[in-house]
């Protein structure tokens with residue numbers, strides 16, 4: 001019988017070695033992988049099912065068994081021809097740093113418990129602000145992703161706009177509080193509404209601001225909406241619309257928000273990274289004028305899941321909304337950054353290690369080059385495909401996301417979905433669909449560090465082939 005002995009070094013060595021061997025083999029082969037996953041969810045359930053094990057097993061054996069069972073159900077989303085959703089590459093360097101994060105078992109919630117994890121976060125926070133062109137004094141919370149980053153930022157916003165009218169929301173909650181008006185673009189991401197829901201601001205109780213054909217909030221509509229408000233206001237803008245990549249006109253809306261005394265938050269899950277590019281920074285001009293920004297590491301920085309950043313100009317508001325205090329938790333020394341003061345959780349993964357590793361992996365130049373390349377690839381793919389009969393771009397390619405329609409009018413819905421289905425069946429590339437303004441579209445995201453122009457060309461050919469087959473009715 002295997003003893004539950006964490007100090008069993010041969011067990012640790014075996015388990016770690018097996019994981020490293022399988023991970024390296026997987027990442028070597030994933031570029032050529034097609035038709036993944038090969039097993040359905042039901043088959044995966046059957047693969048893992050069984051009674052609770054009565055006895056323990058050897059670590060290396062467990063890892064071997066895990067790999068054997070899971071492999072058929074792994075989608076090659078780290079592969080170079082994966083264009084579905086906005087999924088980064090989980091870069092091997094970030095993965096390795098993340099393994100060590102787990103092996104070290106650091107609880108990043110406390111500076112005394114985890115000095116290295118806390119320090120690496122402090123440094124990575126400075127690097128992120130520098131790369132993203134945001135105020136150096138802003139505070140950064142290391143969270144699971146943009147959904148939580150937006151929620152944390154909106155908690156800081158809620159705290160500050162109510163403090164300004166004499167209400168302490170942390171102490172007294174929202175019952176009886178002055179009402180907050182939330183302005184949000186009509187093409188905002190669904191997850192922002194989750195944040196509003198969690199914070200008691202109401203997913204439905206918002207003022208929706210009209211956007212243009214690319215999903216970009218209209219500055220004139222924003223101005224009219226904000227002028228019609230009274231009392232505390234939180235305005236939510238977006239960098240990188242999930243289907244079009246469009247960024248709101250920050251240079252126009254930020255001064256309007258400022259003049260109205262509103263807190264301006266930007267959901268920049270991926271689009272905020274245009275700030276770190278060389279040639280696409282004009283998309284986000286004025287974004288640094290906002291009050292808070294939510295973004296992801298696991299999208300354009302290519303860290304492994306899960307990793308996001310909640311960034312707030314007013315660090316005091318950020319801390320007020322998030323700080324956890326208890327006598328058994330040693331207070332931070334002097335002015336040191338307390339890592340738990342910027343996030344929802346106390347105990348959590350030390351995401352700073354992978355962030356630090358990934359920024360070192362690429363460097364400023366490498367990050368800029370990758371973002372430029374992805375945007376170039378998206379534009380090339382979209383514009384090339386739109387030259388072919390029956391294929392049209394739904395909106396100009398602005399960043400790294402674009403949408404295509406196949407066929408005309410009502411019939412185009414079925415033809416578009418048939419083309420997407422065909423691509424997924426052929427499995428040369430993975431691409432998904434979405435509904436946009438009541439019509440079905442093929443949506444393409446270019447976010448993986450592994451993707452090159454060569455992969456784009458292969459994918460263009462595959463899309464044309466699929467469309468040809470749909471037209472031919474085969």
Ligand SMILES: Cc1ncc(COP(=O)(O)O)c(C=O)c1O
Nearest residue numbers: 086145146147189191242269296
């Ligand atoms: C614009 C935008 N906001 C928020 C999110 C949510 O991010 P996450 O899934 O990392 O929580 C996404 C995800 O794609 C997004 O594109």
